[in-house]
Amino acid sequence: MELARAHIYVRGRVQGVFYRAFTQGVATRLGLHGWVKNLYDGRVEVVFEGDRPLVEQAISECRQGPRGAYVDDVDVAWETYSGKENGFGIKY
Numbered sequence: 092m093e094l095a096r097a098h099i100y101v102r103g104r105v106q107g108v109f110y111r112a113f114t115q116g117v118a119t120r121l122g123l124h125g126w127v128k129n130l131y132d133g134r135v136e137v138v139f140e141g142d143r144p145l146v147e148q149a150i151s152e153c154r155q156g157p158r159g160a161y162v163d164d165v166d167v168a169w170e171t172y173s174g175k176e177n178g179f180g181i182k183y
Contacts, residue, residue, distance in 0.1 A: 094172040096125075096142035101135040101153055103163035111136050111181045113157035114149075121145045128183065140176045155160035 099109070106129050114127040114137055123145055125138035137153065139146045143153045 094141065094174075095145040095146045096138065096140045096166045096170040096172045097146050097150060098170050099137045099139070099150060099153065100130075100166045101137065101162055101164075102166075103156075104159075104161040105156060106133060108159040109157050109161050113160070114153060115179055115181055117149050118179035121149055123149055124179055126176070126180045126182050128181065129178075138176065139144045139175070140172060142145070142161045 107150045109127065114135070118124075118125060118127075118139060121141065123139045123141040125140050127137045130136055141151050150165065150167060154162055154165050154169060
């Protein structure tokens with residue numbers, strides 16, 4: 092198992108369409124840790140930590156988003172796994 096951390100920024104119509112709740116559901120279903128939050132510029136910021144194939148799957152699902160969302164772009168930065176995230180939360 093290769094542990095990984097991905098820090099992503101999602102651009103498009105991703106606020107006001109339950110994108111954060113969708114992302115939390117994806118992470119919980121896949122057993123990933125991290126967080127999601129809305130940014131003032133309209134993007135959504137996400138951190139996923141866990142088994143790399145599962146992180147990659149979560150990123151793939153974030154490219155689709157929930158019904159009502161429209162994802163223009165997903166920027167992914169791979170970082171060193173920290174192991175400091177516990178569960179997956181929505182930040183405000």
